[in-house]
Amino acid sequence: MAMTGVLRPGHAQLRVLDLAESVNFYTNVLGLKETGRDRQGRVYFKAWDERDHNSFIIREADSAGIDFFAFKVADRATLDKLDSDLRAYGVPTERIPAGEMLETGERVRFQIPTGHLVELYADKTDVGNGQPYVNPDPWIPDTRGIAPVRLDHCLLYGPDIDGVHKLFKEVLGFYLVEHVLMEDGKTDLAIWLSTSIKAHDIAFVRHPEPGKLHHVSFLLESWEQVLRAADIMSMNRVSIDIGPTRHGVTRGTTIYAFDPSGNRFETFSGGYQSYPDWKPLTWTWDEVGAGVFYHDRKLNERFLSVVS
DSSP states (O other): OOOOSEEEEEEEEEEESOHHHHHHIIIIISOOEEEEEOTTOOEEEEOTTOOBSOSEEEEEOSSOEEEEEEEEESOHHHHHHHHHHHHHHTOOEEEEOTTSSTTBOOEEEEEOTTSOEEEEESOBOBOOOSSOSSSOOSSOTTOOSSOOSEEEEEEEEESOHHHHHHHHHHTTOOEEEEEEEOTTSSSEEEEEEESSSSSOSEEEEEOSSSSEEEEEEEEOSSHHHHHHHHHHHHHTTOEEEEEEEEOSSTTEEEEEEEOTTSOEEEEEEEOOOOOTTSOOEEEOGGGHHHHHOTTTOSOOHHHHHOOO
């Protein structure tokens, strides 16, 4: 097996203001599949083509936002090694026992320099994607709504993205794919990091408040499906931030919108494949508008300032 270490994004847990309204939204509009509920009141979902039991969890709270974002690692030995490496690096870790989340093994939780909680885990129950592992069909017939194929990435806002970049590179094995420079031409405003051959698995923007969520992103398979997602959002009166449009950074096509609690989400398609030996792509301050929204070539204020 060539892939080692941190494999991919595994799950995100978000806070919502009205659980019933949010369950309806994520089930019937976004088109995730509910896979369980626990004694803490959390509701678990997966995208239709994901194999693991859950990738997206919500809980009711007084404020919207993100509790934590997690990555799956290759195996338990890798989990133990990364836990040790984090502690040796000076990052305190917490072991969350297996079963604290439904169908999920032991997790290692730690806080990163932007104030966010990140988790690593090795084990999660494989519940399949609705097709057999022998002679499967290419898709399942009972999807609802937008029906993304997977949780793809997230964008987080916080103060010390330089510290995050260093931690993710030196300890977790990520690499820088693209970045946007501030007016001084030296300081990073935003960074896109990958642990795979995706254009990004996580991204960060420099922001004075710690621990903020800009968006969680769900993958669609084509530009046509992004356009279809826009139709479904309009049919359901979803608050759209911007799109459908294209990014300069990653080249992906996109729509940004808000769930009923004000958490921003993205339906994303495309983007190039990347490799860790490639030189990172740089966007300068005077072209940041085109970097984020290639067609409009400018940023809207809501995209820059509204976080949860």
